[in-house]
Amino acid sequence: MRAPVSIERATHASRIAAVVSLLTLVGLAAAPWWTGRANLRLLGEVYAFIALASLWNLLAGYTGLVSVGQQAFVGLGGYVLFAAAMFYGVPPLVAVVLAGVVGAIVALPMAPLLFRLQGAYFAIGTWVAAEVFRLSFAQVSALGGGSGTSLPARLVIGIAATRDQRDMLLYWFALALGLGTVAMIYLLLRSRAGLALTAIRDSEIASESLGVDIVRTKLLVYVATAAVTSMVGALVFLQKLRISPDAAFSVNDWTAYVIFIVVIGGIGTIEGPIIGAIVFFLLRETLADLGTTYLVILGVVAIAVMLKAPKGLWGLFSARTGIVLFPVRRRVVHPDAR
Amino acid sequence: MEILNALVQGVLLGGLYALFAAGLSLIFGVMRLVNIAHGDLIVLSAYMALVVVQATGLNPFVAALIVVPLMALIGYALQRILLNPTLDKDLLSPLLVTFGLSIIIQNLLLGQFSADSRKLSAGAIETASIGIGGGLSVGLLPLAMFAAAVAVIVGLEFMFTRTRIGRAFRATSDDAEIAQLMGIDRRHVYAAAMALSAAIIALAGVFLAVRTNFDPSTGPLRLLFGFEAVIIGGLGSLWGTLAGGIVLGVAQTLGAQINPGFQILAGHIVFFLILVVRPRGLFPRMD
Numbered sequence: 001m002r003a004p005v006s007i008e009r010a011t012h013a014s015r016i017a018a019v020v021s022l023l024t025l026v027g028l029a030a031a032p033w034w035t036g037r038a039n040l041r042l043l044g045e046v047y048a049f050i051a052l053a054s055l056w057n058l059l060a061g062y063t064g065l066v067s068v069g070q071q072a073f074v075g076l077g078g079y080v081l082f083a084a085a086m087f088y089g090v091p092p093l094v095a096v097v098l099a100g101v102v103g104a105i106v107a108l109p110m111a112p113l114l115f116r117l118q119g120a121y122f123a124i125g126t127w128v129a130a131e132v133f134r135l136s137f138a139q140v141s142a143l144g145g146g147s148g149t150s151l152p153a154r155l156v157i158g159i160a161a162t163r164d165q166r167d168m169l170l171y172w173f174a175l176a177l178g179l180g181t182v183a184m185i186y187l188l189l190r191s192r193a194g195l196a197l198t199a200i201r202d203s204e205i206a207s208e209s210l211g212v213d214i215v216r217t218k219l220l221v222y223v224a225t226a227a228v229t230s231m232v233g234a235l236v237f238l239q240k241l242r243i244s245p246d247a248a249f250s251v252n253d254w255t256a257y258v259i260f261i262v263v264i265g266g267i268g269t270i271e272g273p274i275i276g277a278i279v280f281f282l283l284r285e286t287l288a289d290l291g292t293t294y295l296v297i298l299g300v301v302a303i304a305v306m307l308k309a310p311k312g313l314w315g316l317f318s319a320r321t322g323i324v325l326f327p328v329r330r331r332v333v334h335p336d337a338r
Numbered sequence: 339m340e341i342l343n344a345l346v347q348g349v350l351l352g353g354l355y356a357l358f359a360a361g362l363s364l365i366f367g368v369m370r371l372v373n374i375a376h377g378d379l380i381v382l383s384a385y386m387a388l389v390v391v392q393a394t395g396l397n398p399f400v401a402a403l404i405v406v407p408l409m410a411l412i413g414y415a416l417q418r419i420l421l422n423p424t425l426d427k428d429l430l431s432p433l434l435v436t437f438g439l440s441i442i443i444q445n446l447l448l449g450q451f452s453a454d455s456r457k458l459s460a461g462a463i464e465t466a467s468i469g470i471g472g473g474l475s476v477g478l479l480p481l482a483m484f485a486a487a488v489a490v491i492v493g494l495e496f497m498f499t500r501t502r503i504g505r506a507f508r509a510t511s512d513d514a515e516i517a518q519l520m521g522i523d524r525r526h527v528y529a530a531a532m533a534l535s536a537a538i539i540a541l542a543g544v545f546l547a548v549r550t551n552f553d554p555s556t557g558p559l560r561l562l563f564g565f566e567a568v569i570i571g572g573l574g575s576l577w578g579t580l581a582g583g584i585v586l587g588v589a590q591t592l593g594a595q596i597n598p599g600f601q602i603l604a605g606h607i608v609f610f611l612i613l614v615v616r617p618r619g620l621f622p623r624m625d
């Protein structure tokens with residue numbers, strides 16, 4: 001008789017990680033009480049980039065849809081927020097959610113068009129699409145045209161009465177969005193759809209032959225990613241209180257940095273974008289004085305990682321130690337092996 | 339009349355876009371590589387021409403005699419050192435390495451030359467024009483750009499069909515492993531293709547520098563124009579890239595007639611329209 005086997009998903013490390021993450025989260029949620037305004041803003045930015053990097057990683061690392069045009073949705077989200085708040089009086093925090101809905105609606109017809117371009121051409125196609133967005137919003141004079149616009153003071157006060165309260169509220173919102181994004185991706189990858197995604201990542205042909213509907217899965221991921229990216233964009237520009245086409249649809253800010261974060265951290269893992277974002281901000285805070293040299297260093301590091309350690313920092317660490325913090329795999333455990 | 343004039347200017351502008359596109363198309367055809375740093379290499383060539391002109395006082399087109407071979411060398415080295423190691427991996431590696439390269443080139447240029455926009459003066463040819471009847475006249479410079487694009491494409495077609503290295507390009511493109519068995523060194527063939535692409539890039543860069551203002555951040559837009567010309571024309575067809583360049587150029591100059599802010603947007607929109615109507619481009623050749 002065959003020995004009964006069980007399927008195990010959690011690992012020893014992941015159980016410890018869950019406890020540590022929870023404690024860290026409690027600490028981070030309490031940040032308004034133990035740190036100043038500047039650090040709150042920095043942390044808010046870190047959460048936004050963790051979200052953007054995780055989303056890009058879901059798209060590129062799992063479905064092979066390498067986009068260099070995600071700034072289209074960051075900017076779209078920002079502009080939806082400004083337009084909804086300024087023209088229709090939608091409360092800014094509600095407008096963030098609205099931005100997600102609009103992002104999804106816009107992405108739905110874009111996807112089949114862009115999917116006509118294969119591989120690297122898809123990447124540049126998304127970039128052209130983002131440029132269309134940038135140039136189009138530059139034509140809208142009600143939103144300040146090419147020079148952009150600021151959120152009127154009465155709307156800013158509408159978020160919360162005092163500046164401290166606003167900073168706190170936006171901080172928690174950023175934390176919730178960053179955490180929510182990572183949690184959503186984690187749960188997605190552990191689900192049935194996630195199994196399909198992982199299969200597509202490993203071999204598109206093999207997964208298709210096993211009945212995975214590739215086009216539908218890719219469409220779903222593209223649209224979902226666009227929706228959440230738009231929400232992050234809306235939140236980012238709510239923090240900045242000012243928007244312009246060049247800032248909103250910047251390929252450097254919303255795509256180059258994000259790609260470097262994912263590559264350096266480790267593509268195709270949940271931990272990678274988080275590690276990458278932390279490394280990115282540590283580098284930025286220490287090397288920002290170097291100006292253009294800093295970006296050159298960042299580019300060199302990203303190329304070196306791509307050539308020498310394509311799985312990124314987390315991949316190197318995980319391969320050495322076998323530690324996985326966010327297990328999405330299913331492992332068969334023999335009773336004898338215990 | 340103005341529309342007709344815009345049409346003629348657009349066709350000639352298409353020559354420059356075909357030059358942007360030819361190098362991109364060549365390396366995609368030989369090794370399925372899309373070089374995200376393509377536009378930044380064009381701008382880098384423009385700055386090289388600037389440095390040569392400032393140092394020697396040569397005419398920019400004479401300076402091209404130095405810039406073109408130099409860029410070819412850079413292209414060869416780039417392929418051997420950075421890009422060949424990425425080719426056997428997935429799609430992502432070459433894409434991300436060239437993307438990193440793009441950021442590096444932009445910021446090195448920014449550090450060296452600041453964000454001020456520059457332009458090269460080529461003397462009388464810039465303003466010279468010849469009448470073509472009907473009250474229309476065309477500038478000598480746009481005409482020279484168009485002629486250069488046609489010459490490059492004729493040259494590439496000749497090389498692909500008639501020369502030894504051209505046969506090696508086609509063989510490697512068809513099946514790299516079999517080509518290796520036949521004694522072709524794939525690494526060298528790829529590097530030669532990139533060197534050729536970089537030489538065309540250098541030529542395009544010199545024309546760009548003479549025709550318009552440039553600064554370190556203008557590279558990506560050149561990549562997008564070249565890419566649009568390739569896709570509009572149809573993957574793998576060299577004459578298609580010329581047709582694609584012309585369509586793009588005409589769309590832009592006609593768009594500018596409606597509203598100056600509409601110029602580049604009109605080109606992008608036509609690109610997407612063609613993607614809807616003819617996803618494989620106007621003259622598709624490759625599967």
